Amino acid sequence: MPRFRWRVTRSARSPFSVRPGPAGTAPRLISSLNWKPTIPVNWQKPLCFLADCCANWLNTNCLESDLMTLFPAMLDLQDRLCLVVGGGTVACRKLQSLLAAGARVRLVAPDCRRPPVQGEFEWLRRCWRPEDLSPDVLLVVVATDNPQVNREIAETARRMNILVNAAAVGTRGNLQFPAVRRRGRLTLAVGTEGGSPALAGLVADLALQRFGPEWEFVAELVAALRRSALTAASGREYNQSFLRLLLDGGLAEMVARGRWNDVDQLLQTVCGGNCSLAALGLERPDGNP
Structure with a gap:
């Protein structure tokens, strides 16, 4: 051969x-x-x-x-220090996203065109200095209007093993922010490997239309099923095949239409006789018992 x-x-x-x-x-x-x-x-x-x-x-x-060129992952930024360099529209938008994720954010920029309306952050009203990349910085957003400064920040951060999100074209980074849409704990993230953030946003909007508001409750329900041991009563393993039985049984449609008795009946059929919204500790969105 x-x-x-x-x-x-x-x-x-x-x-x-x-x-x-x-x-x-x-x-x-x-x-x-x-x-x-x-x-x-x-x-x-x-x-x-x-x-x-x-x-x-x-x-x-x-x-x-x-071949996967970028590895998709979700970061826990709670109380982690993130640096944003630049005060333009893109920088301020990403600053707001980092604040929403619970990060401690330090902004380095002489001015900020659109300051975040929510959240507290540290603002150093000056140009960037190399010492701003301290060892406790987890990631840096590079978004100044000076290409040479952007490259200098990105190269310094990479040498220090700091994640780099390069908002400016032509600056090499190793972290990209996808377009994100949420339904409660259900997070939809779409990326184009930096090819077209606008396209990623459009696709994310289309995906959000596919998964309506009812999916917020569906996500809470299946998370409660995973935490519980109720699935063991039916001898079923908690996996995608198990979840497909619920979804193919019309779970999302039942939730959207408020057919809670049907939801309980479906849970009992798939998971066992003792399984119900009440047994899972979930309250009906309509407030009824």
């Missing part, structure tokens, strides 16, 4: 995949629409495909664009 060599020659945002060829030959870029590779027996995953980055690397349609 011939050996195969793989080489990623395009950005992970490329619409092309890389076709393997025998060792010693150059890889060929083939459109993902025109090529259907066959995985050889005992084929080993190439090093460029990381197990946690490409969820379908064994799929013959796995593209170079399937």
Whole structure:
């Protein structure tokens, strides 16, 4: 069996995949629409495909664009120091988002065009200094109107292993803020790897329309189910298959229409006879027992 060599020659945002060829030959870029590779027996995953980055690397349609270039995560910023450098509209908007997340925010800017209407923060009314990046800073938002200053801040922060969100085009960062929409504890986050924040916002708005206000209660309900041991009574494991039984049974629609007796009946059918909103410690949004 011939050996195969793989080489990623395009950005992970490329619409092309890389076709393997025998060792010693150059890889060929083939459109993902025109090529259907066959995985050889005992084929080993190439090093460029990381197990946690490409969820379908064994799929013959796995593209170079399937490679994850940014790892999506949620940070607990409660009482963590975050630095915002710049006083423009973008900087002030991100400052407000950090305050909403419970962070301790330090703003470094001679002025601020749109100061946050809620939350307290430290404001150093001056230009940036290298000592502003103290060891207790978790992340920095770089958003001045000076490209050279932006690059200097970002490079200094990266050397100190501080997360960098670069709002200005042309400044290299390692942290991006997605477009976020919320329904209670249900958080919808959409990103385009910095390609188009406006598109991310539009898609997030569309997603929010799909998940109406009833999903706030649905999220609380399934969280209560996870905390409880009531699912064990029915012999069902708490997982996606279990949740699908509830959703396919019309849970979200029942909540939207206020059909609470039907919700209790569905819970008893799926989870067991002792399961109900009252047993989970949940109050009906209409205030009735």
